[in-house]
Amino acid sequence: PVPSSGTLWELGDLSPGQRKQIIVRGTLTGENGDERVFRFIGGTRKTKEETTLTMPLSESAHTMRIANAFLGLSTSVGGRTGSGVVVAPGELVNVSISWQNDLSTAITDAVVVARLSGFPIDGSKVNSGDGFYRSSDGSVIWDKNTTRGALGNIPSGARGTLSFAFIAPSGSAIESVRNPSLTISVNASGKRVSEEGVPENLQAATVQRIG
Numbered sequence: 001p002v003p004s005s006g007t008l009w010e011l012g013d014l015s016p017g018q019r020k021q022i023i024v025r026g027t028l029t030g031e032n033g034d035e036r037v038f039r040f041i042g043g044t045r046k047t048k049e050e051t052t053l054t055m056p057l058s059e060s061a062h063t064m065r066i067a068n069a070f071l072g073l074s075t076s077v078g079g080r081t082g083s084g085v086v087v088a089p090g091e092l093v094n095v096s097i098s099w100q101n102d103l104s105t106a107i108t109d110a111v112v113v114a115r116l117s118g119f120p121i122d123g124s125k126v127n128s129g130d131g132f133y134r135s136s137d138g139s140v141i142w143d144k145n146t147t148r149g150a151l152g153n154i155p156s157g158a159r160g161t162l163s164f165a166f167i168a169p170s171g172s173a174i175e176s177v178r179n180p181s182l183t184i185s186v187n188a189s190g191k192r193v194s195e196e197g198v199p200e201n202l203q204a205a206t207v208q209r210i211g
Helices: none
Strands: 035-044 055-065 071-077 092-101 107-118 132-134 139-142 159-167 182-193 199-210
Touching: 071 107, 071 182, 071 199, 092 107, 092 182, 107 159
Parallel strands: none
Antiparallel strands: 035 055, 071 092, 092 159, 107 139, 107 182, 132 139, 182 199
16 A cells, blocks of 8 residues: 555554555665664554554564675776766777676576667677677677576676677767667676575666766
8 A cells, every 4th residue: 555644554444363565665775784674663543634653552673784786797888987978979889797796605597688778779780799689679698608608607706797899870860869878777687595505596787878
């Protein structure tokens, strides 16, 4: 349910044994190792107009720790990063994606996908010596097969670089586009075995924009 005000949810009457669920979605920000605590209080209030509980009946706290992504990712365009990256029409654009295993355990079956979106790119002019260009969605894909096993098993602390290049559209191709820009969205997935011996699926992502 949506909150009635701020972080207050009205659950109505509860019959004996009845359960209701609130799902909260959001993004946590902070530095590696920072803790964030969610505190939940359930109870009653005297009137519907009140925005705080008059009589708390139950309280629970849940602590979460912010940690680096399992696979550290960074993208550079012609050696440049940040929001000020600009390329000229018809220019050969070289993109490098650096990765590093930030876990204390090995990562297996890693897959990295770089998706190009924004102004149109000629797929026939996208090249990657260690990746595969998928024209159906404008993505460059790297896995253990395209990298000769490099992404098949990544030891803790191991690092590497993936690359591809494309030709920026000509001036005539984008002259009708207002504020033309390109977004390179990089997503990674992989697997590891947790300390409890349970297989886990992992995800990481980063974005680089070009003007």
